[in-house]
Amino acid sequence: MHHIDDEQRRARLGRRHLLAPSVRAASAVAVADAVVALHATDAATVYLSACARLVDPSVEAVERALYGDVSLVRLLSMRNTLFTMSTEVAPAVDASNARAVAADERRRLLKHLREDGKGLDERWLADTERQTVAALASLGRATGSELSAAVPALRTKITVFPGTKQETVQGVASRVIRVLAADGRIRRDRPRGSWTSSQFRWTASEPWPATDPAEALAAVAGRWLRSYGPATEADLAWWTGWGIRRTRAALAAAGAEEVLLDGGASGWVAPGDLDADPSPEPWAALLPGLDPSAMGWADRGFHLPTAHRPALFDRAGNIGPTVWWNGEIVGGWAQRPDGEPVWRLLSDVGREAAQLIEAEAARLSAWVGEARITPRFRTPLERELTA
Structure with missing residues (x-):
């Protein structure tokens, strides 16, 4: 069996995730496509992940894709998590993941309505949804509070x-809007x-066109393998939220090829993707919490x-801001209240790495400007650095 070692996996990560300076992208759409989708639970993550990989990082470039030409869209999809992806990728993700999440x-919402005992049912929900969409059509765009007023x-x-001990009274607005x-x-x-x-306005949209679920599974698996392969069945099952049976069916439909990983585990790559990627030039990166390069594998x-995990993850398993050197996580970073980026190295990386990390911190500071960033999921090291 063809063997792909960890060094080659790190070389692929640097190139395919657009982290080495020589392979950075010209557009936010190209960035999203390179990693299939960007985590979007934390609003700032999309910008930080995209700009770390752009030749000319800017807030305006990402906003233009999200709200100008709408070439990037957000979908509640893999693992019931919010992701941002290109309109080219969205139909396959919708059919393979988001439809099931929406259902x-x-x-869940209908169950809560029935348990409340006020006679709220499918008909009430359908009527409320129609009124909400009609209000948006009239208003153009609105926040949740503005929709509730209308x-x-x-x-x-x-x-x-x-x-139960969890009994609580909640408004339905956020739940209806989420559905x-x-x-x-x-x-x-x-916003x-x-x-x-994260206080978004909302606007009317159209559902994605129907796509054959089997074709969508193969399409998503194939894209993921080209970005993250070689990887194991468990990696793909975790990233997508699919069960092992669906994952195996998707790998077979995508024509995945089996390879041997360091340690003896079996991994999978996209069809024909066995040749080694040349190692990129030395590179450093400061990536945000939940960045795809940190969250792509189980x-x-x-x-x-x-040894670095306790400092970099919160109790729920969310990874915080990370410092990278040549495909490895070597530390974490944060932004102090005065705007200064500060980091701590957990590995001994040498003078060249330290200089490139400092240069990346200056690059980050330049485009972030006056904005202040506090990750939604705070980790021990991030809290220490901002104390």
Whole structure:
């Protein structure tokens, strides 16, 4: 069996994830396509991940793709998580992941409505959804609060988890909006405030065209392998949220080829992707929490030393801001209240690495400007650095 070692995996990561300076991209769409999709749970992550990989990083370049020509869109998809991807990738992700997520979101909301005991049912939800979409068509775009003002039904409150320790009273607005967004009938528009804000406005949208689910599985698996391969079945199953049976079916449909990894595990690559990528020039990167290069695999041993994990992850398993050197995570970084980026190295990387890391920090500071970034998922090292 063809063997691909960890050194080659790190070389592929530097090139295919556009992290070495010589392979950086000219557009945010090219960045998203290179890693299949950008994590978007934290609004700032999309900008930080994209700009780390752009030749000319700027907030405006990412905003233009998100809200100008809308060539990047957000979908609630893999692992029931919000991702940003290109409109070329979105139909396959929608059919292979987002449709199932949307159905689960609707089932959960209807269950809460029934348990509340006010007679709220599918008909009430359908009518509320119609009113909400009509209000958006009239307003053009609106925040959740503005939609609630325009649609009285959105101001309804329900009791969730009645009779349990988790019992609480909640408004339905955010849940109805979430279901409409999952169905593709509305989408996030420019937020109130800066690019780091998560208080999005909403605007009307159209669902993605129907795509054959089997073809979509193969398409997503093939794209992922070209970006993240070689990788294991477990890696793909974790990243997508698919079960092992669906993952194996997707790998077979994509024509994946089996290879041997360091340590003896079996990995998979895209068809014909056996030749070695040349190692890029020495490179350093400061990547945000939940960046795709840190979140692309269940087993990250080839680029993340086990000893670094306690400092870089929160209790829920979310990775924070990371410092990279030639395909390995060697530390973490944060932004102090005065705007200064600061980092701590957890590996001994030498003078050349230290100089390139400092240059990347200056590059980051230049395009971030006056913005202040606090990750949604805070890790021990990030908290220490900002204390």
